[in-house]
Amino acid sequence: MSAIPAVKIRSAARAIDVARVRADFPILETKVNGKPLAYLDSAASAQMPQQVIDRLTRYHTSEHANIHRGVHYLSEKATDAYEAARAKIRKFINATEDREVIFTRGTTNAINTVAHGFGRAFVGKGDEILVSHMEHHSNIVPWQMLCEEKGATLKVIPIDDLGQLVMDEYRELLGPRTKLVAVAHVSNALGTINPIKEVIALAHAQGIPVLVDGAQGVPHMKVDMQDLDCDFYAFSGHKMCGPTGIGILYGKASWLEKMQPYEGGGDMIMSVSFEKTTYNTIPYKFEAGTPPIAAAIGLGAAVDYLESIGMDAISAHEHNLIAYGTEALSAIDGVRIYGTAPHKAAVLSFNIEGVHAHDVGTILNDEGVAVRTGHHCAQPVMQRFGVPATARASFYLYNTVEEIDQLVAAVRRVQEIFG
Amino acid sequence: MKSKQLYQEVILDHNKKPRNWGHLDAPSHKAEGLNPLCGDHIWVSLNVADDRVAEIAFEGQSCAICKASASMMTTKVKGKRVDEAEQLVDEFRGMTTGSLDASQQNHLGHLTVFEGVKDLPSRVKCAVLPWHTLHAALHAEASTSTEGEEDPVPGSGIAASGS
Numbered sequence A: 001m002s003a004i005p006a007v008k009i010r011s012a013a014r015a016i017d018v019a020r021v022r023a024d025f026p027i028l029e030t031k032v033n034g035k036p037l038a039y040l041d042s043a044a045s046a047q048m049p050q051q052v053i054d055r056l057t058r059y060h061t062s063e064h065a066n067i068h069r070g071v072h073y074l075s076e077k078a079t080d081a082y083e084a085a086r087a088k089i090r091k092f093i094n095a096t097e098d099r100e101v102i103f104t105r106g107t108t109n110a111i112n113t114v115a116h117g118f119g120r121a122f123v124g125k126g127d128e129i130l131v132s133h134m135e136h137h138s139n140i141v142p143w144q145m146l147c148e149e150k151g152a153t154l155k156v157i158p159i160d161d162l163g164q165l166v167m168d169e170y171r172e173l174l175g176p177r178t179k180l181v182a183v184a185h186v187s188n189a190l191g192t193i194n195p196i197k198e199v200i201a202l203a204h205a206q207g208i209p210v211l212v213d214g215a216q217g218v219p220h221m222k223v224d225m226q227d228l229d230c231d232f233y234a235f236s237g238h239k240m241c242g243p244t245g246i247g248i249l250y251g252k253a254s255w256l257e258k259m260q261p262y263e264g265g266g267d268m269i270m271s272v273s274f275e276k277t278t279y280n281t282i283p284y285k286f287e288a289g290t291p292p293i294a295a296a297i298g299l300g301a302a303v304d305y306l307e308s309i310g311m312d313a314i315s316a317h318e319h320n321l322i323a324y325g326t327e328a329l330s331a332i333d334g335v336r337i338y339g340t341a342p343h344k345a346a347v348l349s350f351n352i353e354g355v356h357a358h359d360v361g362t363i364l365n366d367e368g369v370a371v372r373t374g375h376h377c378a379q380p381v382m383q384r385f386g387v388p389a390t391a392r393a394s395f396y397l398y399n400t401v402e403e404i405d406q407l408v409a410a411v412r413r414v415q416e417i418f419g
Numbered sequence B: 001m002k003s004k005q006l007y008q009e010v011i012l013d014h015n016k017k018p019r020n021w022g023h024l025d026a027p028s029h030k031a032e033g034l035n036p037l038c039g040d041h042i043w044v045s046l047n048v049a050d051d052r053v054a055e056i057a058f059e060g061q062s063c064a065i066c067k068a069s070a071s072m073m074t075t076k077v078k079g080k081r082v083d084e085a086e087q088l089v090d091e092f093r094g095m096t097t098g099s100l101d102a103s104q105q106n107h108l109g110h111l112t113v114f115e116g117v118k119d120l121p122s123r124v125k126c127a128v129l130p131w132h133t134l135h136a137a138l139h140a141e142a143s144t145s146t147e148g149e150e151d152p153v154p155g156s157g158i159a160a161s162g163s
């Protein structure tokens, strides 16, 4: 292997002690084909630390009951823990009020909640919804469905060859028919960190609300709802060291109150008769049925965990890894990286010349390296770059430079096999 | 299993130099196969005359496993009777899903190099896609499309038409 140039370590408020962090994640001890696992797929789903696993166990062992509907001891305990998790998350993203934090099943469910609740109320024939070319399918399809239903039009902000939003075109696309802008904070397929504050400010200048798909934002950087001033922000627990089946829709109370609930059922009502149902107040209006209580509490524990490490330290660590990884992969002949924006999160999408990404993924797996291969639920991005698929390595707080070396060695192994 | 055992010389060779690559101008049967998970997307066209596969060609975009499987499939079924081709489809599918032991009597010949995919569940679809597409093409009724009808590979889309 050729020598990899040393990487300038960015000064961080607090550096991560990776060895200590890794000790919190028992799954990282896994061996694959006798090799140490290099888990480079956190953008798809991050691993859970023991602290979160323990919290889930404690809940199931001694606190479980249904919430908001019992006067007994366990129901109160479970309700308290569930609402405490909401408060933690509110603080974590600096929302003004707990009732602006809605538990959903994940980012997809959060976006659909807005597409349905906001779309039904505020989007009509001839209106326009603006998304970008780098969106995940979950921030495209719900809007397409809405547009089809309402006779509205989906407009697309183009991206350039580096994988950045073309802001001039964005300005042009904003107009009196635009009812909502829905854009990712960070692209899962390219890693681009979008200038989301500017995106929001430009839309707001014309009175247009903005939904941010923060699935790849919140897990990796400090995110502040007051600073961003977005109208909606969606993210998933399982990408930030929490469990699957839980996510968050943040929404400004002023919008949430005007929106239609997405699902009807228990817990989301104030009173029901066959003549008329009065909906509950927010956030409960959007939390129909028994929620994944354990997962919500687990997400609260994940927030505690991330804060104990420090979001700035996590961002700085990832920045070092992406710089190291980019240099190392770029140094290999025949490797092309997709997404080369200067402002990037820890996502490395690449292809090896002459080899399909799926073959790359299978051989990398032999070497213990876990990457995602395919279109990353972002087929328009693949079309934009003219490839059917890419391999994607993504890094998180527990990843190391050694794991990137393992990736580089495995990439060379693919090249050997495919000659 | 290790993929080394799968990425054997013969597979890598067919991937690099696929045989019967392209399409027939006036095929009697053709079908399109799509594996949405990987993005494998191929077209198989054939001319059936006197109940035999007289000509066959394929093209598309796919991983090495799919492309090599398609290439070797075309060389294998060319000249075979339709029922023989169908039997090969069954055997290939059986081998890659583990219901047929490749060491038992079968007609697969060189195609047994794909036996290893049975231990790589995420790649079985790649190897089988060309065969399902062939099957769909052979089953297409003249001038009809089976698009939207039964989906021979769960989770993948195959559309066929005969002309």
Ligand SMILES: Cc1ncc(COP(=O)(O)O)c(C=O)c1O
Pocket (backbone or CB within 6 Å): A043, A044, A105, A106, A107, A108, A109, A136, A138, A139, A184, A186, A187, A188, A213, A215, A216, A236, A247, A377
């Ligand atoms: C940018 C982005 N948006 C949305 C999603 C969907 O998240 P989930 O599957 O948790 O609903 C993902 C996850 O892959 C993502 O990366």
